[in-house]
Amino acid sequence: MVTPGKTLHILSADQFDRPFLDRICDLTDTIRRYDKSKEGMVYLQSLLPHRQSMLYFTQPSTRTFLSFQSACNIIGMKSSEIRDPSTSSERKGESIEDSLRTFSSYVDLIIMRSPVAGLCNRIASLLDETPRPVPIINAGSGPDEHPTQALLDIYTLKRSFRKIGGIENKSICMVGDLRRGRTVRSLSKLLTKYDGTKLIFASPPEFKIGDDLRQTLVKSKISFEETTDFQGAIAAADAVYMTRIQDEYDVRREDGTSESRSVDISRFCLKASHLPSLKSTCVIMHPLPRRDELDPAIDKDPRAKYWRQERNGMWTRVALITMVLGVDRNILLPEL
Ligand code: NCD
Numbered sequence: 001m002v003t004p005g006k007t008l009h010i011l012s013a014d015q016f017d018r019p020f021l022d023r024i025c026d027l028t029d030t031i032r033r034y035d036k037s038k039e040g041m042v043y044l045q046s047l048l049p050h051r052q053s054m055l056y057f058t059q060p061s062t063r064t065f066l067s068f069q070s071a072c073n074i075i076g077m078k079s080s081e082i083r084d085p086s087t088s089s090e091r092k093g094e095s096i097e098d099s100l101r102t103f104s105s106y107v108d109l110i111i112m113r114s115p116v117a118g119l120c121n122r123i124a125s126l127l128d129e130t131p132r133p134v135p136i137i138n139a140g141s142g143p144d145e146h147p148t149q150a151l152l153d154i155y156t157l158k159r160s161f162r163k164i165g166g167i168e169n170k171s172i173c174m175v176g177d178l179r180r181g182r183t184v185r186s187l188s189k190l191l192t193k194y195d196g197t198k199l200i201f202a203s204p205p206e207f208k209i210g211d212d213l214r215q216t217l218v219k220s221k222i223s224f225e226e227t228t229d230f231q232g233a234i235a236a237a238d239a240v241y242m243t244r245i246q247d248e249y250d251v252r253r254e255d256g257t258s259e260s261r262s263v264d265i266s267r268f269c270l271k272a273s274h275l276p277s278l279k280s281t282c283v284i285m286h287p288l289p290r291r292d293e294l295d296p297a298i299d300k301d302p303r304a305k306y307w308r309q310e311r312n313g314m315w316t317r318v319a320l321i322t323m324v325l326g327v328d329r330n331i332l333l334p335e336l
Contacts, residue, residue, distance in 0.1 A: 008122040008324050010137045013147045013186040017192045024295065025155050027319040028312070030331055034069040035074070035315075044318070047327050049076035053109040056100065057083050061113055063288060063310055064139050071317035075327075080107065095125055098273075104134045106203040111137045115248075117144035125162065126175070135324045143180040143249050148320060149287055150186035152313040156305055157239060159312070160283040168262035169196035169324050173233045175268050176293055177207045184243055185213050192220035199224040202233040206263045207245070231266050231277065242270055244295045265293065272297040285309055 034040035035078040053072050057065050065083075082088055082103075090099050102236045103110055112120055120138040140146045157167050172191060174184045178201050188209075192195045199222060201209050210224055217224050227233050234240050238272045247260040270284070272295055278284070286294050286306040298304050322328040 001086045007124075007128060007133045007135050009120075009135050010043050010147055010324060011120050011124060013150045013189040016147070016151070016190060016193075021151075021154055021190065021193060021228075024151060024316065024319050024323065025158050026313045027322070027328055027331060028155055031322075032315050033172065034331070039283070041074075044074050044331075045076040046326040046332060047176065048073040049078075050326060051077050051325060053077050053079040053105070053111060055079055055083075055139075056105045056110060056112040056114075057081065059113050059115045059142075061140070063313060064113060064146075064171060067178070068137075068139060068317050069147075070314050074314075074318050075322060097123065098196050101126065101130065101305070104130065104132065107134060109135050109137065109321065111139050111274055113139040113141075114308075115142045118183045127232070137320070137324065139318070140182060143246060144291060144328035145187070146182040146186045146257040146287075148317060149313070150190045151320065152309060152316040153183070153187045153241070153285065153287070154190050155316050156285065156309045156312050157283065158258050160305055161238070162218040164281055165214040167191070167194040167197060170194075170238040171198040171200060171314075172237055172239045172241060173200040173202055174241045174243065175202045175230065175233070175270070175336060176265070177245045178203045178209045178243070180249045181243045182245035184209070186239070187241070188213060189216060190201075192217065192222045197222060200237060201226045202228070202230045204228065204263050204265060205270060207265075217229040228267075231274070234274060234282075235269070235277045235279075237282060238279060239285060240278065241272065244291050244293055245285035246287065253312070254269055269293045271295045272301075275301055278303065296307045 031103040034044050055065060055068060069152050071077055088099055090096060100110065104127055120136050120141050138145060138147055161167055161170060189201060191199060205228065245260050245265060248256065250259040252258060269292055282303050284298060284304045288306055322331060
Protein backbone atom coordinates (compact mmCIF):
# COMPACT_ATOMS: atom_id res chain seq x y z
CA MET A 1 0.00 0.00 0.00
CA VAL A 2 3.04 2.30 0.07
CA THR A 3 3.56 4.02 -3.29
CA PRO A 4 7.16 5.23 -3.61
CA GLY A 5 7.43 9.00 -3.86
CA LYS A 6 3.83 9.55 -2.73
CA THR A 7 2.85 10.97 0.63
CA LEU A 8 1.34 8.22 2.75
CA HIS A 9 -1.95 9.43 4.21
CA ILE A 10 -3.91 7.20 6.58
CA LEU A 11 -7.52 7.96 5.75
CA SER A 12 -9.58 4.79 5.77
CA ALA A 13 -9.45 1.15 6.84
CA ASP A 14 -10.04 0.33 3.16
CA GLN A 15 -6.41 1.09 2.40
CA PHE A 16 -4.89 -1.60 4.66
CA ASP A 17 -4.15 -4.95 3.08
CA ARG A 18 -3.15 -8.07 4.97
CA PRO A 19 0.64 -7.61 4.58
CA PHE A 20 0.28 -4.10 6.03
CA LEU A 21 -1.69 -5.43 9.02
CA ASP A 22 0.88 -8.16 9.66
CA ARG A 23 3.71 -5.68 9.37
CA ILE A 24 2.24 -3.12 11.75
CA CYS A 25 1.51 -5.82 14.35
CA ASP A 26 5.12 -7.13 14.13
CA LEU A 27 6.48 -3.61 14.31
CA THR A 28 4.33 -2.85 17.36
CA ASP A 29 5.64 -5.99 19.10
CA THR A 30 9.22 -4.91 18.40
CA ILE A 31 8.61 -1.35 19.63
CA ARG A 32 7.20 -2.72 22.88
CA ARG A 33 10.35 -4.75 23.39
CA TYR A 34 12.49 -1.62 22.90
CA ASP A 35 10.46 0.11 25.56
CA LYS A 36 11.48 -2.45 28.17
CA SER A 37 14.97 -0.95 28.62
CA LYS A 38 16.28 2.57 29.11
CA GLU A 39 18.61 2.11 26.12
CA GLY A 40 15.71 0.98 24.00
CA MET A 41 13.58 3.96 25.02
CA VAL A 42 16.40 6.39 24.30
CA TYR A 43 16.85 4.74 20.90
CA LEU A 44 13.15 5.21 20.10
CA GLN A 45 13.48 8.89 21.13
CA SER A 46 16.23 9.30 18.55
CA LEU A 47 14.00 8.28 15.64
CA LEU A 48 12.22 11.56 14.86
CA PRO A 49 13.46 14.45 17.04
CA HIS A 50 13.76 16.54 13.86
CA ARG A 51 10.08 16.20 13.00
CA GLN A 52 6.96 17.95 14.31
CA SER A 53 3.32 16.91 14.38
CA MET A 54 0.09 18.86 14.74
CA LEU A 55 -2.88 17.33 16.50
CA TYR A 56 -5.99 18.99 15.12
CA PHE A 57 -8.85 17.56 17.18
CA THR A 58 -12.12 19.43 16.88
CA GLN A 59 -14.25 16.60 18.28
CA PRO A 60 -14.00 15.40 21.90
CA SER A 61 -11.25 12.86 22.54
CA THR A 62 -9.36 11.48 25.51
CA ARG A 63 -7.67 8.22 24.49
CA THR A 64 -7.00 8.89 20.84
CA PHE A 65 -5.60 12.36 21.52
CA LEU A 66 -3.41 11.30 24.45
CA SER A 67 -2.19 8.12 22.82
CA PHE A 68 -1.16 10.00 19.65
CA GLN A 69 0.50 12.70 21.74
CA SER A 70 2.34 10.06 23.80
CA ALA A 71 3.26 8.16 20.64
CA CYS A 72 4.88 11.33 19.25
CA ASN A 73 6.78 11.82 22.53
CA ILE A 74 8.05 8.23 22.50
CA ILE A 75 9.77 8.74 19.13
CA GLY A 76 11.07 12.19 20.03
CA MET A 77 8.62 14.22 17.92
CA LYS A 78 7.44 17.57 19.15
CA SER A 79 3.71 18.09 18.83
CA SER A 80 1.40 21.09 18.83
CA GLU A 81 -2.36 20.98 19.12
CA ILE A 82 -5.62 22.68 18.24
CA ARG A 83 -8.64 21.34 20.02
CA ASP A 84 -10.93 24.30 19.76
CA PRO A 85 -11.25 25.91 16.30
CA SER A 86 -12.56 29.10 17.91
CA THR A 87 -8.95 29.81 18.94
CA SER A 88 -7.71 29.67 15.33
CA SER A 89 -8.45 31.89 12.38
CA GLU A 90 -11.46 29.75 11.51
CA ARG A 91 -13.09 32.14 13.94
CA LYS A 92 -12.24 35.00 11.59
CA GLY A 93 -13.92 33.21 8.73
CA GLU A 94 -10.92 31.36 7.35
CA SER A 95 -11.91 28.19 5.53
CA ILE A 96 -10.91 24.89 7.11
CA GLU A 97 -8.92 24.15 3.96
CA ASP A 98 -6.85 27.34 4.36
CA SER A 99 -6.36 26.67 8.09
CA LEU A 100 -5.05 23.16 7.52
CA ARG A 101 -2.85 24.27 4.65
CA THR A 102 -1.40 26.84 7.04
CA PHE A 103 -0.69 24.17 9.70
CA SER A 104 1.05 22.10 7.05
CA SER A 105 3.54 24.95 6.57
CA TYR A 106 4.89 24.45 10.09
CA VAL A 107 4.72 20.71 10.72
CA ASP A 108 5.61 17.37 9.12
CA LEU A 109 2.46 15.40 10.02
CA ILE A 110 -1.16 16.34 10.74
CA ILE A 111 -3.24 14.01 12.89
CA MET A 112 -6.87 15.06 12.72
CA ARG A 113 -10.22 14.26 14.25
CA SER A 114 -13.29 16.07 13.01
CA PRO A 115 -17.06 15.59 13.07
CA VAL A 116 -17.12 15.94 9.29
CA ALA A 117 -16.99 12.69 7.32
CA GLY A 118 -14.65 12.94 4.36
CA LEU A 119 -12.82 16.05 5.56
CA CYS A 120 -9.49 14.23 5.97
CA ASN A 121 -9.68 12.96 2.41
CA ARG A 122 -10.42 16.45 1.12
CA ILE A 123 -7.51 17.94 3.04
CA ALA A 124 -5.14 15.16 1.96
CA SER A 125 -5.99 15.78 -1.73
CA LEU A 126 -5.55 19.50 -1.23
CA LEU A 127 -2.14 19.09 0.42
CA ASP A 128 -1.02 16.70 -2.32
CA GLU A 129 -1.28 19.62 -4.73
CA THR A 130 0.97 21.86 -2.63
CA PRO A 131 4.78 22.07 -2.93
CA ARG A 132 5.19 20.61 0.57
CA PRO A 133 2.58 17.89 1.08
CA VAL A 134 2.52 16.50 4.63
CA PRO A 135 0.79 13.26 5.60
CA ILE A 136 -2.65 13.28 7.20
CA ILE A 137 -3.72 10.63 9.71
CA ASN A 138 -7.45 10.25 10.27
CA ALA A 139 -8.05 9.98 14.02
CA GLY A 140 -11.83 9.76 13.60
CA SER A 141 -14.02 11.31 10.90
CA GLY A 142 -17.59 11.78 12.12
CA PRO A 143 -19.62 8.56 12.06
CA ASP A 144 -17.60 7.44 9.06
CA GLU A 145 -14.20 5.92 9.94
CA HIS A 146 -11.66 5.44 12.69
CA PRO A 147 -8.87 3.53 10.95
CA THR A 148 -6.27 3.78 13.73
CA GLN A 149 -8.70 2.42 16.32
CA ALA A 150 -9.27 -0.51 13.97
CA LEU A 151 -5.51 -1.12 13.83
CA LEU A 152 -5.20 -1.24 17.62
CA ASP A 153 -8.27 -3.48 17.79
CA ILE A 154 -6.69 -5.90 15.30
CA TYR A 155 -3.46 -5.86 17.30
CA THR A 156 -5.38 -6.56 20.52
CA LEU A 157 -7.33 -9.42 18.91
CA LYS A 158 -4.17 -10.89 17.41
CA ARG A 159 -2.35 -10.86 20.74
CA SER A 160 -5.35 -12.20 22.63
CA PHE A 161 -5.77 -15.09 20.18
CA ARG A 162 -2.06 -15.88 19.74
CA LYS A 163 -2.29 -19.18 21.61
CA ILE A 164 -5.51 -20.26 19.93
CA GLY A 165 -4.71 -19.90 16.25
CA GLY A 166 -4.88 -16.14 15.64
CA ILE A 167 -7.80 -14.13 14.28
CA GLU A 168 -8.62 -16.63 11.50
CA ASN A 169 -11.84 -18.63 11.94
CA LYS A 170 -13.00 -16.60 14.95
CA SER A 171 -16.50 -15.21 15.52
CA ILE A 172 -16.46 -11.56 16.48
CA CYS A 173 -19.66 -10.12 17.91
CA MET A 174 -20.15 -6.34 17.71
CA VAL A 175 -22.80 -4.82 19.94
CA GLY A 176 -24.47 -1.41 20.28
CA ASP A 177 -24.92 1.49 17.90
CA LEU A 178 -23.65 -0.24 14.79
CA ARG A 179 -25.21 2.28 12.42
CA ARG A 180 -23.23 5.30 13.64
CA GLY A 181 -20.26 3.69 15.38
CA ARG A 182 -17.18 4.44 13.31
CA THR A 183 -15.03 1.93 15.19
CA VAL A 184 -17.35 -0.88 14.16
CA ARG A 185 -17.27 0.20 10.53
CA SER A 186 -13.49 0.39 10.34
CA LEU A 187 -12.85 -2.81 12.31
CA SER A 188 -15.38 -4.81 10.29
CA LYS A 189 -13.54 -3.86 7.11
CA LEU A 190 -10.23 -5.09 8.53
CA LEU A 191 -11.70 -8.37 9.74
CA THR A 192 -12.59 -9.23 6.13
CA LYS A 193 -8.83 -9.72 5.61
CA TYR A 194 -8.75 -12.80 7.88
CA ASP A 195 -9.89 -16.16 6.49
CA GLY A 196 -12.87 -17.86 8.06
CA THR A 197 -13.79 -14.89 10.28
CA LYS A 198 -17.47 -14.55 11.12
CA LEU A 199 -19.10 -11.28 12.20
CA ILE A 200 -22.18 -11.21 14.40
CA PHE A 201 -23.86 -7.80 14.66
CA ALA A 202 -26.15 -7.55 17.71
CA SER A 203 -28.18 -4.37 18.05
CA PRO A 204 -31.68 -2.97 18.35
CA PRO A 205 -33.25 -2.74 14.87
CA GLU A 206 -32.80 1.07 14.90
CA PHE A 207 -29.02 0.71 15.18
CA LYS A 208 -28.35 -2.00 12.60
CA ILE A 209 -25.27 -1.59 10.39
CA GLY A 210 -25.71 0.74 7.42
CA ASP A 211 -26.29 -0.42 3.86
CA ASP A 212 -22.85 0.65 2.70
CA LEU A 213 -21.08 -1.55 5.25
CA ARG A 214 -23.50 -4.41 4.52
CA GLN A 215 -22.64 -4.17 0.82
CA THR A 216 -18.91 -4.10 1.56
CA LEU A 217 -19.27 -7.25 3.65
CA VAL A 218 -21.34 -9.04 1.01
CA LYS A 219 -18.73 -8.14 -1.62
CA SER A 220 -15.89 -9.40 0.55
CA LYS A 221 -17.71 -12.74 1.01
CA ILE A 222 -17.13 -12.68 4.78
CA SER A 223 -19.76 -14.60 6.72
CA PHE A 224 -21.94 -12.30 8.82
CA GLU A 225 -25.23 -12.26 10.64
CA GLU A 226 -27.42 -9.49 12.09
CA THR A 227 -29.45 -10.25 15.17
CA THR A 228 -31.38 -8.75 18.07
CA ASP A 229 -30.61 -11.81 20.23
CA PHE A 230 -27.84 -10.37 22.41
CA GLN A 231 -27.54 -13.37 24.75
CA GLY A 232 -27.30 -15.91 21.93
CA ALA A 233 -24.80 -13.75 20.04
CA ILE A 234 -22.37 -13.24 22.93
CA ALA A 235 -22.47 -16.92 23.91
CA ALA A 236 -21.35 -17.93 20.39
CA ALA A 237 -18.56 -15.33 20.14
CA ASP A 238 -14.78 -15.58 20.47
CA ALA A 239 -14.71 -11.81 20.98
CA VAL A 240 -17.43 -9.42 22.12
CA TYR A 241 -16.88 -5.82 20.98
CA MET A 242 -19.17 -3.51 22.95
CA THR A 243 -19.90 0.07 21.84
CA ARG A 244 -21.87 3.00 23.23
CA ILE A 245 -24.83 4.78 21.69
CA GLN A 246 -23.49 7.59 19.50
CA ASP A 247 -26.14 10.13 20.47
CA GLU A 248 -24.01 13.09 19.38
CA TYR A 249 -25.23 12.24 15.87
CA ASP A 250 -28.92 12.24 16.83
CA VAL A 251 -31.23 14.05 14.49
CA ARG A 252 -33.47 16.28 16.57
CA ARG A 253 -37.08 15.54 15.94
CA GLU A 254 -39.80 18.13 15.50
CA ASP A 255 -41.49 17.05 18.74
CA GLY A 256 -38.24 17.74 20.63
CA THR A 257 -37.46 14.06 21.38
CA SER A 258 -34.12 12.62 20.41
CA GLU A 259 -33.61 9.54 18.29
CA SER A 260 -31.54 7.59 20.81
CA ARG A 261 -33.82 8.22 23.78
CA SER A 262 -36.61 6.30 22.11
CA VAL A 263 -34.49 3.16 21.61
CA ASP A 264 -34.36 0.52 24.33
CA ILE A 265 -30.74 -0.56 24.66
CA SER A 266 -31.14 -2.23 28.04
CA ARG A 267 -31.05 -5.68 26.40
CA PHE A 268 -27.67 -4.88 24.81
CA CYS A 269 -25.71 -4.21 28.00
CA LEU A 270 -22.98 -6.61 29.14
CA LYS A 271 -23.31 -7.32 32.83
CA ALA A 272 -21.35 -9.47 35.27
CA SER A 273 -24.27 -11.91 35.23
CA HIS A 274 -23.51 -12.65 31.54
CA LEU A 275 -19.93 -13.74 32.22
CA PRO A 276 -20.68 -17.44 32.83
CA SER A 277 -22.33 -17.70 29.41
CA LEU A 278 -19.23 -16.41 27.55
CA LYS A 279 -16.56 -18.78 26.19
CA SER A 280 -13.65 -19.23 28.61
CA THR A 281 -11.32 -17.77 25.94
CA CYS A 282 -13.68 -14.95 24.95
CA VAL A 283 -12.08 -11.52 24.55
CA ILE A 284 -14.17 -8.60 25.82
CA MET A 285 -13.39 -5.32 24.08
CA HIS A 286 -14.68 -1.75 23.98
CA PRO A 287 -13.13 1.30 22.26
CA LEU A 288 -14.20 3.37 25.30
CA PRO A 289 -15.62 5.65 26.61
CA ARG A 290 -18.29 3.39 28.06
CA ARG A 291 -21.63 4.08 29.59
CA ASP A 292 -24.09 1.55 30.95
CA GLU A 293 -23.47 -0.96 28.15
CA LEU A 294 -20.41 -2.35 29.94
CA ASP A 295 -20.59 -3.01 33.65
CA PRO A 296 -17.41 -1.92 35.52
CA ALA A 297 -17.76 -5.13 37.57
CA ILE A 298 -16.45 -6.93 34.45
CA ASP A 299 -13.10 -5.08 34.61
CA LYS A 300 -11.66 -7.67 36.98
CA ASP A 301 -12.45 -10.59 34.66
CA PRO A 302 -9.27 -11.78 32.87
CA ARG A 303 -11.20 -11.81 29.60
CA ALA A 304 -11.68 -8.01 29.76
CA LYS A 305 -9.12 -6.45 27.39
CA TYR A 306 -10.34 -2.85 27.02
CA TRP A 307 -7.71 -1.29 29.29
CA ARG A 308 -5.04 -3.15 27.32
CA GLN A 309 -6.63 -1.83 24.14
CA GLU A 310 -5.89 1.70 25.39
CA ARG A 311 -2.19 1.03 25.85
CA ASN A 312 -1.98 -1.04 22.67
CA GLY A 313 -3.34 2.05 20.94
CA MET A 314 -0.30 4.06 21.91
CA TRP A 315 2.14 1.40 20.66
CA THR A 316 0.26 0.79 17.43
CA ARG A 317 0.27 4.54 16.77
CA VAL A 318 4.03 4.73 17.36
CA ALA A 319 4.41 2.00 14.73
CA LEU A 320 2.06 3.77 12.33
CA ILE A 321 3.82 7.13 12.58
CA THR A 322 7.20 5.51 11.91
CA MET A 323 5.71 3.87 8.81
CA VAL A 324 4.11 7.09 7.60
CA LEU A 325 7.35 9.05 8.07
CA GLY A 326 9.53 6.28 6.66
CA VAL A 327 11.68 5.38 9.69
CA ASP A 328 10.11 1.97 10.39
CA ARG A 329 13.11 0.20 8.85
CA ASN A 330 15.31 1.64 11.60
CA ILE A 331 13.22 -0.20 14.19
CA LEU A 332 13.82 -3.57 12.64
CA LEU A 333 17.59 -3.25 13.16
CA PRO A 334 19.01 -5.73 15.70
CA GLU A 335 17.28 -5.05 18.99
CA LEU A 336 18.97 -3.52 21.98
C1 NCD B 1 -14.40 5.97 19.97
C2 NCD B 1 -14.60 7.10 18.98
O1 NCD B 1 -14.24 8.24 19.23
O2 NCD B 1 -15.14 6.78 17.93
N1 NCD B 1 -13.52 6.28 21.00
C3 NCD B 1 -12.17 6.21 20.78
O3 NCD B 1 -11.64 6.79 19.86
N2 NCD B 1 -11.48 5.42 21.59
C4 NCD B 1 -15.67 5.38 20.43
C5 NCD B 1 -16.73 6.26 21.01
O4 NCD B 1 -16.55 7.47 21.18
O5 NCD B 1 -17.78 5.71 21.30
